[in-house]
Amino acid sequence: MSEARSVTEPPNLILSPVWDRPRTGTQFLSGDHACAEGALYAGCRFFAGYPITPATEIAERLAERLPEVGGQYIQMEDEIASMIAILGASVTGAKSMTATSGPGFSLMMENLGLAYMMEVPTVVVDVQRGGPSTGLPTTVGQQDMMQARFGPHGDFTSISLSPQSPQEAFNLTIHAFNVAERLRTPVLLMMDEVVGHMHERVVIPPPGEIPLVARPRATVPPEEYHTYRPGPDLVPPMALAGEGYSVLFTGLTHDEDGRPVTTYAAQKVLVPRLRDKILKNRDVYERLGLYKTEDATTLVVAYGITARSARRAVDLGREKGLALGLFRPISVWPFPAEQLRSLKNVTKIVVAEINLGQVVLEVRRIAGPYAEVVHVGNPGGQVISPETILEACMSPRRAKP
């Protein structure tokens, strides 16, 4: 009985940079499949997930593709387990991801919070559908945006990206991994059902053409290493499991060695740093789409699928001689406030989003003092038409009180 069973240790599947099954070139892909291919391109070799409409296709694609490239797919018992399994994967150095929709996203909040606190890089995809609760499983919503911003309990700062097309789903998934690695933080890819299910042309470049970013790693010997001592960029270099550093990671408030110190003194050092490492590194993640904004006096703010309706609305408005422009936050959180404020001619902002008013709250906070901010939305279930957005742009200004 004391004889350990002899097993030929299979080669380490993950971590090895296998890319002998590239699918490059011009493809016809759904946003979900493009997201999966983006993850593979970024070097993701571990996916843990649970089936849910409209994100299931990401899991299906990766169940097929990951073993081809030497990675692993595992279907967990629920989204709670999926979220924490990808954290366990990441502490070994693996790039990991999960994908879900609203109900599963709710279940992930617990360990998403742990990821912010333990500073574990990973990528979480939410293909949004109409809610609350089971809501509209097969139709579109953009109703999880505030959950992306404030979902887990406690104070933290979320980085959330929102693609408007399958091509952008591919590119932004790679960007999400780069940002997660660079800043040691989870990054949320907030897709929506329409972008997830629509099929379009997606160009996948050869490996290496889009640069990949690796996380900052421990370089000093173990006796000089502190698990949570940040560098000048506020990001602590990461020692991986098995490297001999005896690391200590915890979700408790901790000191630079990971020791639990549950005091105000420790909290006021740690939690503001977690916020500041995001806010002071905006150049790492911030992406913005501007369309005809130079002379615009009325601005449409929209993201995801709604941005495409908004672009059409801008064109229709321009045909009528209106000075419309589109401000598309690709990184929705943290909201690109300075860029919004820098558009000096703007006197009216129409925020179009498939919800009853979420990102509009942030836009109103930023621009409310100098511009009229109007919300156009619906409670989920259909895309907002360009005509609806245009109508909001053209409606007479509210009288100043």
Add this chain to the structure above:
Amino acid sequence: MTANAEVALPPELHPYDHLLRSADLPTIWCPGCGIGTAVGALIYGFEQAGVPKEKRVIVGGIGCSSRIVFYAKTDAYHTTHGRTIPFATGLKLCNPSLNVVAFAGDGDLFAIGGNHFIHAARRNMDILVVCINNFNYGMTGGQGGPTTPAGALSTTTPYGNPEFPFNLPNLAWATGATYVARWTTLDVRRLRNTFADVVNRHGFRFVEILTPCPVSFGKTNKIGSGVEEMEYYQALEVLKSRVESTEITKTDIELGKPIVVGTFVDRERETFRERYVRVVAKARGSKS
């Protein structure tokens, strides 16, 4: 101990001092608590089995038991309540050379984390799961839980527990664990040998350790101090190694009744990883 040895090893230094985060001692555990005994036995097992120090990984959840991560000097991850097993799953799959132990309490593993336990056992995931079973929630002050014996008192079962508890070895066996043992913290030698035997094995291994919680469960149920709870175990323990599968249901724990301890299950099954290696071969073979 010779005079020389005393110079090399001051009497206050624990023999495992170099394997502990010694600056953080003493522990937060209460007088009479058995968790320290279990931690010592696990470290003994690692040493005895020759597991390289940098390959040892302990994953804790939330609760008294999970505090092991702050004292045992290994790569250590203090995760969320109930989630040790899925965290350990991702970790082990992505670095199979690591020796991964999920170490948590009965409430953590079998109430909030029960679903993860049964699925990891079903998959035969390559992890060792150690359950400190003290029959109640110690960290929060002695509430009843999924292992509180029927009729037992706790702060949330003030009239006696109306629920029946899980029989943990039976659950582990039924869901597919390849190795299942139950000991008390009185059985130090057996516990150490068990860890030395199983830390290097493959598959889903489960060790339940019945542990005194004198300030909560022991006090409320008039079992007494830590020593008195050990005496309680001594009086009631029945050793039954290699219980036949048909008999594992007879290992239920009831207040004041005999407590069956031993190695109940020791069998082989293909692990998730062994099976996934074939998935990879198939995927790579068929798409060339």
